Amino acid sequence: MSFLLISLPPAAIEKPHLAMGYLLGSLKSNKIDYHFMDLNIELYHRRAEFGIEDMWQNYDVNWSEGDCFRRWKTSLSPLLEERARDIAGSPIRVIGIGANRSNHKLASYFAGLIKQRNPSICVVMGGPLFSSVKELHILDDHCADIFVRGEGEMFLPRLINALLEERSISGGNFINRMIANKQVIDVINGDIDAIPFPCYDNFDINCYRAGFLSMLASRGCVSSCAFCADNQIWKPYRGRSVDNILSEITMHYDHGFHVFEFNDSAINGNTRVLTDLCRGIIKSKIKLTWLGNFIPRKGMPRELFAIMAQSGCYELRFGVETGSQRIHRSMHKIVDLTSAEGYLRYAHEEGIHVSVNIMVGFPNEEQADFDMTLDFLERTKASIEKFSVVLPFLIYPMSEVDQCPERFGIKIPEDQHSRKEYQHWYTDEGNTLELRLQRLDTVVKFAHANGIQVGFTRAEF
Ligand code: B12
Ligand code: SF4
Structure with a gap:
């Protein structure tokens, strides 16, 4: 197992998160050796245990602000540290995390815990958060090695292969540059009929409606x-x-x-x-x-x-x-x-x-x-x-x-x-x-x- 995709809360709880389904579909069809960690649905189902019952309400709770930020940090830190230790000690070499406006602090924190324990693991962040430069500025410079902006499906498998083989990324349709002190790759979105269908094999489908x-x-x-x-x-x-x-x-x-x-x-x-x-x-x-x-x-x-x-x-x-x-x-x-x-x-x-x-x-x-x-x-x-x-x-x-x-x-x-x-x-x-x-x-x-x-x-x- 060399690549791990992580879905962090808050994300969809009624049905699997579409972006993750798409990325998994693409990894599968590109024969990438991958694993998926659906921390969103796990934590949602264990929300009473951690005292975070209300944090998915209407998807309107911002996990990166004020009291919510303090609450999850206090209650989830032991679990996140344990998971980070497991990942750091595993054969995983590249991690993909999806970040949005609500969970970017959780994404940075979790990625930081993993990198502290195993600095050689490469963290790739993607998701709707990075669509503007303004949003890139709010992130800690070192929370990920690479930030991908745009649609991930066609690009992520190429990036993973390049990282695992320690070579530069082949093919075109992307721009690689430094923005706000970060290595940012802008993907040039293409024909959407060419994108493999989403795959839900790795979701615990019984947890959803x-x-x-x-x-x-x-x-x-x-x-x-x-x-x-x-x-x-x-x-x-x-x-x-x-x-x-x-x-x-x-x-x-x-x-x-x-x-x-x-x-x-x-x-x-x-x-x-x-x-x-x-x-x-x-x-x-x-x-x-x-x-x-x-x-x-x-x-x-x-x-x-x-x-x-x-x-x-x-x-x-x-x-x-x-x-x-x-x-x-x-x-x-x-x-x-x-x-x-x-x-x-x-x-x-x-x-x-x-x-x-x-x-x-x-x-x-x-x-x-x-x-x-x-x-x-x-x-x-x-x-x-x-x-x-x-x-x-x-x-x-x-x-x-x-x-x-x-x-x-x-x-x-x-x-x-x-x-x-x-x-x-x-x-x-x-x-x-x-x-x-x-x-x-x-x-x-x-x-x-x-x-x-x-x-x-x-x-x-
Ligand atoms: C439907 C929807 C929801 C549904 C999701 C249902 C489901 N099962 O998927 C529900 C109601 C649950 C929801 C919840 C929230 N949503 Co919403 N949602 C949408 C909406 C309308 C469509 C999402 C979608 O399906 N997109 C299609 C997929 C394919 O695109 P994607 O998610 O962006 O993923 C692609 C890329 O971002 C990238 N990518 C994603 N993750 C990763 C990871 C890696 C490693 C890489 C390389 C690439 C990558 O590749 C993906 C495939 O192309 C969008 C608006 C939009 N048109 O995108 C808002 C949108 C994504 N939501 C948004 C927000 C903020 C939220 C919430 C955080 C609400 C809140 N508290 O404010 C929550 C939780 C977010 C979440 N992760 O689900 C914002 C995100 C803005 C931002 N800057 O972060 C958007 C853009 C709306 C907006 N205009 O503000 N949402
Ligand atoms: S731009 Fe499109 S998605 Fe956004 S409010 Fe207008 S019609 Fe709706």
Whole structure:
């Protein structure tokens, strides 16, 4: 055994973490001698033992901040030290760790424990955290030997082979350089049909919800919303072919998986592919259930909703955000509100559960815009089952708004030390946290008054 991939918390607990599945699929098809340590699911199942029961709640707990950081460090250190000792004394020579905004301190700490005990082990870190230089600066210089930015599947096997054979990496499609005192390899993302299918052989599948898996039919997004980081992380938008997606679905189906959640930014990035995919599922006669995100943009035919329903679509999450087309223009979001009203109704008529994402308080949102949101909801409430996400506008790290707050008239208070304080931004026109919370409260009350479920919201902001 020469390579070890580690999944750290917090990561998915209902179904296996898709990125890990993809990386394992690629290691397997490249015949790398590997092992997988799913510390996320192990710790989740042992959470009571360590007094960290609440730390996966809504995936909204930041393990790298304040009290949470202190809590896991105190309770998990003995276990992590033991694991580090085991790894250091094993034949493993290269370790891969996936890091995100929430677990980067845990990733650095664990990697540090391993390196202290065996400095010759090479630590490779990858994951969505490294997409911007700003994020690279927050990491300790020595927590890993190599930082990989971008999609890992096609590159990691080449890197492991090179490291094990102590030679330089062969082939192209990457840029190797020093950034923020770190060796950073930027992978140039390629054709996603060429990526081997995810593999879940190494997961303890009984720990997850039965028959449930994540899928990805595309990477990137056809919209460039200013508040979102996904379009910055995944560039450019690339879709898989229908045959490729169908082959993967069939493979998982044959292994007993029949509920699929598409993690795509939007399942309707390419309407033709979506239509053909649904037709392909219907033709194959496999009975599955699926759900995904849907951008309510122009040009989605009525028939598409019928085909989606027939192919097993159970729920669509519509990124409506606001009922003001003016605010959509400011957000750079390609939503067409007139079409959106129709889509919510069509989906509901076809028996698809309609979830809607709402965001209040975009920097230039005025009372008249907010009233339009309430009017939109009033007109469409008969079709809506749930507000999947209802939030005050938050500045997401790496989004356009985060990178250029002044472009949106945003002022950031100087005394902010944490993500929470960062959300106290305001504009000279009177958009304050207090106002955003009032608007949030109005939408939540609207939901309760109309029997609409409320999913993810953050009342404490
Ligand atoms: C679906 C989703 C979830 C689901 C995951 C379901 C599942 N079973 O996989 C749930 C709800 C559980 C979830 C939880 C969280 N999520 Co989330 N999630 C997403 C979303 C929408 C899609 C993820 C996905 O499937 N991507 C596809 C896979 C293939 O990509 P990937 O994960 O980035 O992995 C690739 C590369 O990063 C790299 N890579 C990854 N790990 C490693 C390791 C090594 C060694 C190497 C070399 C490469 C490598 O190769 C992978 C394959 O190409 C993304 C947004 C997006 N479009 O990516 C946000 C996103 C990943 N989530 C994010 C966050 C912050 C979280 C949370 C930490 C929440 C929080 N507390 O804030 C938690 C926990 C993170 C986790 N590890 O799961 C951020 C990460 C930002 C950052 N800078 O770290 C994103 C980018 C959203 C955003 N725009 O802010 N998430
Ligand atoms: S908010 Fe949704 S539609 Fe907009 S860029 Fe992000 S993923 Fe795409």
